[in-house]
Amino acid sequence: MRRLIILGSSRAHGRSAALVDALFEACMHDYPEDAAAVLSVAALSISGCLGCDACRATTEIELPDEDDPLYPCARARKSRTSAHRCIMHDDMDRVRLELDAANELIVVTPVYFASVPSQLKALLDRLQPYFWTNLRTRKKRPCTLHLVGEGKDPWGYDGAVRCVQSALSCAGFEVVSLMDWVGKLSSEGEILADADEYVLVESDEDESNEDGE
DSSP: EEEEEEEOOTTTTTTHHHHHHHHHHHHHOOOOOSSSEEEGGOOOOOOOOOOGGGSSSSSOOOOOOOOSTTSSSHHHHHHOOOOOOOOSSTTHHHHHHHHHHHHHHEEEEBBBBBBOOOOHHHHHTTTTHHHHHGGGGGGEEEEEEEOOOSOTHHHSSSHHHHHHHHHHHTEEEEEEEEETTTTOOOOTOOOOOOOOOEOOOOOOGGGGGGOOO
């Protein structure tokens, strides 16, 4: 079982980063035999999607070795995720490897103008190659979305939720639950109150048993 945590904040040491640290420690404590990784968009160089549609063409590449921790999980392996690649080669290559290997995804992001930061939006837009695979038609892997903010935006955060749901669906993930931390973290990342949890989809399958992963 491999969990991937994506930190969608442009700030490397803000509220969202503090929450990611706590979530990572919780994963290590609660699931000591499982693997976990963190990707921070603040530390990644990801260009925006050009909309060139070049990723529609298939360009088969060699997969990681089976003993590589980034060997694709069974669901991604059986799809055509390795056959559709972006013509731009930047840190998105690493992101795709991590996504393909993950059985479960956690996304932590602040809310910027009712949506997500531009750095995270660039990552989400660059998931376009997955649209041409059959991964989006298969049973989805679970994702938990954590939203962070001060809570002063009258427009709320529905745009952020829909943006993440739409893009991740193409990559084979489904946002099954939403953790609302808006107004519940101090500027230093201290937890002031428990998050409000909203179940968006009932998950009925245990990915940890998938092909023994």
